[in-house]
Amino acid sequence: MSPVTLSSAVVAALIVSGVVGQSTYPATPLASKRFSYPTGVPYKADSDVGLIRGEQAGYNQCNSTTEGQTSLCQTGFINSIDDFCLWAPSKINSTIADTEGEEVAWCTKPGRGTRLIPANALQGVQFMKTPDYIQVVGFIDQAMINIQTGDSGGELDPHGADLRGNPMGGLLYTQQFNTPSGQWTQVIEWHNFMGGEAFCFKACDPAGAHAADYCQHVFDRIGCAYNAPNNAQKGVFESCLGDNQDFPGVYTVNGQAVTYSQPPESLGPIMSLPYQPRVPPSSSCTQFTSASLYTAIASVQASATGTSSSASASVTGSGTSSRGNTKPSGSQSGAGAQTTGNGNGASAGAVIGMTGVSFAGIVLSALLFS
Numbered sequence: 001m002s003p004v005t006l007s008s009a010v011v012a013a014l015i016v017s018g019v020v021g022q023s024t025y026p027a028t029p030l031a032s033k034r035f036s037y038p039t040g041v042p043y044k045a046d047s048d049v050g051l052i053r054g055e056q057a058g059y060n061q062c063n064s065t066t067e068g069q070t071s072l073c074q075t076g077f078i079n080s081i082d083d084f085c086l087w088a089p090s091k092i093n094s095t096i097a098d099t100e101g102e103e104v105a106w107c108t109k110p111g112r113g114t115r116l117i118p119a120n121a122l123q124g125v126q127f128m129k130t131p132d133y134i135q136v137v138g139f140i141d142q143a144m145i146n147i148q149t150g151d152s153g154g155e156l157d158p159h160g161a162d163l164r165g166n167p168m169g170g171l172l173y174t175q176q177f178n179t180p181s182g183q184w185t186q187v188i189e190w191h192n193f194m195g196g197e198a199f200c201f202k203a204c205d206p207a208g209a210h211a212a213d214y215c216q217h218v219f220d221r222i223g224c225a226y227n228a229p230n231n232a233q234k235g236v237f238e239s240c241l242g243d244n245q246d247f248p249g250v251y252t253v254n255g256q257a258v259t260y261s262q263p264p265e266s267l268g269p270i271m272s273l274p275y276q277p278r279v280p281p282s283s284s285c286t287q288f289t290s291a292s293l294y295t296a297i298a299s300v301q302a303s304a305t306g307t308s309s310s311a312s313a314s315v316t317g318s319g320t321s322s323r324g325n326t327k328p329s330g331s332q333s334g335a336g337a338q339t340t341g342n343g344n345g346a347s348a349g350a351v352i353g354m355t356g357v358s359f360a361g362i363v364l365s366a367l368l369f370s
Ligand SMILES: *[C@@H]1O[C@H](CO)[C@@H](O)[C@H](O)[C@H]1NC(C)=O
Pocket: 043, 059, 060, 061, 062, 063, 064, 065, 066
């Protein structure tokens, strides 16, 4: 189904839901709601009651009282390599599929009422700023943020099948689209793939003409490699400037733009795709050590039982700080999407960068429609 026909289907469903009394759809889709941060943020962005998926699991007003590892804060932030959040479950050993509607914000920076990503969970992070979006991609010991080991995960986005978002009521803010003033901007279009010991989170500038295209949410079965083509590497922490990607799902054949049709899950695993995504060139990459970046969360522990199988995971390069060293040039030109070296696990490589049959067959089958 192409994005165009999906949109039509959603519109049709909305009309039907109006007839049957809005048992599924909210009066206002999450992506149509605007709240300025921090003063305009309501207790819950999703105040609907009586809808099929129930009520918003957490809240959006987050403060020093809510901060900590039991926080149900569903307001996230994405600013830089050392200041971002990921959506992940509130309870240990959960799958993304089972909890997509209720994920909470796990962040690298204290002070905003959220949970904090435990020390050493992040095992390689690439932050990228481009003309139309910012993106953070990386590797993570996902059990430390309550994602079941082995879960290949899925997509979180502010739409979802019922337009309430996944998580329902999840809000996202950044200071990166209004520089140098640093004012907070609500990010309207974003997507966050979590799972396979990896993640990618793209936040599109609402001032751009194509925010919904770059942050497309309908290709939820084909992972980071196709939705956020990148060359993030395990063990490497870097912040770069880059060119825009192609719109997810759009590729060129004989000079003609073609939109990929993602088959429904009922047809089985996606065994191959008709194109290889292009990793755009980047430049001005600055590399860091994780120790220098994440000092504020260095003492945050994962909850004991959720991490028994992987508590020993550690990040390389935790010695002296190399923060501020700039690589001489962009080494990131897009020769293929595969991650290189550094021991990526099969599924992490699959979700982040690898393309091809193994990716399609092993990982895609478990990704869910969000
Ligand atoms: C902190 O946030 C919680 C959850 O939204 C809210 O119930 C509480 O009133 C807030 N506390 C203050 C002091 O603002």
